[in-house]
Amino acid sequence: MDGAMNGIDLNPVGIQIHGVAAQDIDAARRSFLAQLGEFGLDRCVAMIKEPHVRGCSIKFQLRKDFASEWTPDGDTTRLCQKLNLGTEGNAGDLEREILLAMLVGPVAFEFPSYDELSSAVRIRKNVVEAARKTMLAFDTDEAERPADYWTYSEERGFTILPGKSLITALQKATQPDASGRIYSFSCYRATEYVILLGIAQELKSSNPDLFRQLQKQWESRAIKSGEFHEVFLREYGSMSEPLPPKYYVPGDRLWFRNPDQHSSDVTGYEGSWVFYLGGGLFTNFWKRDKPYTLTTKCLELFHWRNATYRDQAGKLQIDEAIVEERVRTSMSDPVEVERILQKMLRLREPKGVYVNGGCIDTSREYPRWVYPGTADLVLPGF
Numbered sequence: 239m240d241g242a243m244n245g246i247d248l249n250p251v252g253i254q255i256h257g258v259a260a261q262d263i264d265a266a267r268r269s270f271l272a273q274l275g276e277f278g279l280d281r282c283v284a285m286i287k288e289p290h291v292r293g294c295s296i297k298f299q300l301r302k303d304f305a306s307e308w309t310p311d312g313d314t315t316r317l318c319q320k321l322n323l324g325t326e327g328n329a330g331d332l333e334r335e336i337l338l339a340m341l342v343g344p345v346a347f348e349f350p351s352y353d354e355l356s357s358a359v360r361i362r363k364n365v366v367e368a369a370r371k372t373m374l375a376f377d378t379d380e381a382e383r384p385a386d387y388w389t390y391s392e393e394r395g396f397t398i399l400p401g402k403s404l405i406t407a408l409q410k411a412t413q414p415d416a417s418g419r420i421y422s423f424s425c426y427r428a429t430e431y432v433i434l435l436g437i438a439q440e441l442k443s444s445n446p447d448l449f450r451q452l453q454k455q456w457e458s459r460a461i462k463s464g465e466f467h468e469v470f471l472r473e474y475g476s477m478s479e480p481l482p483p484k485y486y487v488p489g490d491r492l493w494f495r496n497p498d499q500h501s502s503d504v505t506g507y508e509g510s511w512v513f514y515l516g517g518g519l520f521t522n523f524w525k526r527d528k529p530y531t532l533t534t535k536c537l538e539l540f541h542w543r544n545a546t547y548r549d550q551a552g553k554l555q556i557d558e559a560i561v562e563e564r565v566r567t568s569m570s571d572p573v574e575v576e577r578i579l580q581k582m583l584r585l586r587e588p589k590g591v592y593v594n595g596g597c598i599d600t601s602r603e604y605p606r607w608v609y610p611g612t613a614d615l616v617l618p619g620f
Contacts, residue, residue: 312482362489460494
């Protein structure tokens with residue numbers, strides 16, 4: 239899909255570090271260039287120093303010649319393939335992919351210091367690594383957590399028992415390797431737990447005071463849904479200024495919309511919340527050993543419309559076995575795949591509109607700043 243046809247500016251903006259003093263910016267520049275040099279990326283990056291409302295800033299952008307070769311039309315899904323990166327077994331390669339995707343970003347990733355940027359990259363790595371280990375039972379009506387770490391009340395939601403580690407509680411709830419069983423979740427709540435785990439792991443080492451606040455918060459009241467988004471996340475891209483349809487950074491949370499009005503009336507099938515794992519793959523919390531590609535995710539959402547039925551109570555449902563069979567059949571026919579992708583790889587339409595839109599959202603989400611002195615993650619009551 240041609241980004242220009244969607245009003246998308248494909249010029250890299252990249253990473254911006256701003257500070258109150260020139261010496262702070264120079265120190266950040268040296269630190270970041272040293273990191274890029276370790277990864278062999280310093281030769282690929284252009285720097286721009288300019289005034290900023292907080293003093294001065296420096297932008298780091300992937301040079302346009304490298305950007306056009308490695309990420310044509312803003313497509314970051316082939317970075318690993320083009321650069322032969324093995325991110326599953328190599329944390330350094332995962333960090334390379336994260337930084338490269340950020341450096342080609344069409345919207346600036348802003349940080350008040352190099353330390354804050356480093357924390358952000360580590361959180362993204364944490365999120366990807368936790369998401370790869372997550373496997374759950376899909377359920378929009380029922381929810382359960384390990385009873386030796388969690389308790390529930392209507393008023394407070396799922397909270398952790400006093401004295402129990404938040405990090406361990408989240409791992410046991412989402413990772414069967416840690417708990418020995420699979421628990422029921424909605425995909426949206428599952429993404430909250432994975433994000434919370436990634437943040438908590440970073441805070442434990444970089445900001446112990448905020449980590450203790452987070453621990454106390456989840457001993458008293460869970461933060462979820464809209465409040466979770468406001469407290470913990472930033473959103474970049476919008477309906478008026480959409481991101482390129484194939485632009486993703488490992489660790490991004492994103493939504494694939496179901497563009498079919500009828501099947502989107504099934505509870506839980508309005509769309510699908512996932513994380514981008516890098517390497518062209520997206521989370522499959524229900525079958526973690528079979529992550530989605532952009533193609534298979536589009537095919538799945540497309541075939542929801544072909545698997546709807548009403549149960550004995552008259553409630554609209556979707557038969558997952560039919561969806562899987564339809565996807566397998568489609569995958570054997572390249573012409574059919576291309577026909578479906580032509581529909582699904584369009585940007586989504588606004589809420590309530592079902593005309594010619596696809597499943598691709600215009601925005602992505604990632605965590606707020608967390609480093610001491612510059613953190614803007616503020617918990618209620620603290």
